[in-house]
Amino acid sequence: MKDLKVAVIGAAGAVGRKVVEVLEERNFPVGELRLFATRRSAGQKIPFRGEKIPVEETRPEELEGFQLAFLAVGAEVSRELGPLLASRGTVVIDKSSAFRLEPEIPLVVPEVNGEELRHHRGIVASPNCSTIQMVMVLEPLRRVAGIRRVVVSTYQSVSGTGEAAVGELEEQVRGFVRGERPEPRVYPRPIAFNLLPHIDSFGELGYTGEEWKLVRETRKIMGIPDLPVSATAVRVPVFWAHSEAVSVELERPLSPEEARATLSSFPGVRVVDDPEKGLYPTPLEAAGRDEVFVGRIRESLAFSPGLEMWVVADNLRKGAATNAVQIAETLLREGLLEPLVRAGGKI
Numbered sequence: 001m002k003d004l005k006v007a008v009i010g011a012a013g014a015v016g017r018k019v020v021e022v023l024e025e026r027n028f029p030v031g032e033l034r035l036f037a038t039r040r041s042a043g044q045k046i047p048f049r050g051e052k053i054p055v056e057e058t059r060p061e062e063l064e065g066f067q068l069a070f071l072a073v074g075a076e077v078s079r080e081l082g083p084l085l086a087s088r089g090t091v092v093i094d095k096s097s098a099f100r101l102e103p104e105i106p107l108v109v110p111e112v113n114g115e116e117l118r119h120h121r122g123i124v125a126s127p128n129c130s131t132i133q134m135v136m137v138l139e140p141l142r143r144v145a146g147i148r149r150v151v152v153s154t155y156q157s158v159s160g161t162g163e164a165a166v167g168e169l170e171e172q173v174r175g176f177v178r179g180e181r182p183e184p185r186v187y188p189r190p191i192a193f194n195l196l197p198h199i200d201s202f203g204e205l206g207y208t209g210e211e212w213k214l215v216r217e218t219r220k221i222m223g224i225p226d227l228p229v230s231a232t233a234v235r236v237p238v239f240w241a242h243s244e245a246v247s248v249e250l251e252r253p254l255s256p257e258e259a260r261a262t263l264s265s266f267p268g269v270r271v272v273d274d275p276e277k278g279l280y281p282t283p284l285e286a287a288g289r290d291e292v293f294v295g296r297i298r299e300s301l302a303f304s305p306g307l308e309m310w311v312v313a314d315n316l317r318k319g320a321a322t323n324a325v326q327i328a329e330t331l332l333r334e335g336l337l338e339p340l341v342r343a344g345g346k347i
Helices: 014-025 075-087 110-119 129-145 163-177 209-222 256-264 317-333
Strands: 004-009 030-037 045-048 051-057 068-071 091-094 123-125 147-156 229-235 242-250 269-271 292-299 306-313
Touching (some): 004 014, 014 030, 014 045, 014 317, 068 075, 068 317, 075 091, 075 123, 091 317, 110 129, 110 209, 110 317, 129 147, 129 256, 129 306, 129 317, 209 229, 256 269, 256 292
Parallel strands (some): 004 030, 030 051, 068 091, 091 123, 147 229, 269 292
Antiparallel strands (some): 242 306
16 A cells, blocks of 8 residues: 555644654654644644644545544544544544444554454544553453453543643642642642542442543453453643553462563563662653553452552553554554445444
């Protein structure tokens, strides 16, 4: 296949901009790149391969003739544009929650379940950022020792909410230093020097939407529909990169040493685990990197057999843009970017 005509929709946002950046970094074969966003963002210019690509207003009549489109928009817009693009022969990689749990739409982390891309019908969903980094360490353990249950607490950076949240954290930190108490706008309470056990809205059984994403997406990606997963998601005053404390009950014993070797050999995972020398993953070191970092690997005191781990990854890269571009690379490599026109816009 020749160089591709590619669209990034939602290009003015944090994830969309990062998709453009990663496409260039990984030398993805883009022949023509067009960038789309809301009317408010139209006219901005985003760098790509030494040029400044103008952002256009997203209009359905302009979304013709693309072989590949990245959607970095909200779920409501994705539900409108995803099927429209797919009906016109464009393969869509969507970063929203719109299609993740649809049975006929693959939900993919390429290192974990890339084979699911063979079943796509024009749309591929990329998982939630916190789910991606967790399944990247669960899957290699499952392959060697099986998994019975998972308990996870997340410590998620403000960049997962968006650029306005990054600005709010910075503003509040500066305010606190000056002895002021800036009013929160993005979050219900101040985030600077604080922790908020509240990501997304509260719902079923008192769990938040973010927590249910970790439960349901993990089950789908790993192909274990009844896997017990319990999650607590916390927003922390960190700019970039999410952290997770993961407890996993195994089917067969696996020593920490064996787990380190298993994880070290898995593509995209990097083990940093020598606490006595101060070596363990932190958000500052993970920010700007594509690897999923894991450390503090030790026997569980709650599950037998079981392990405890500390997992950190850049939520805008592997948690979003890089995973989406890796999906595109896999589709291209496997010859799965052929036109997929569906009559009447149905997929």
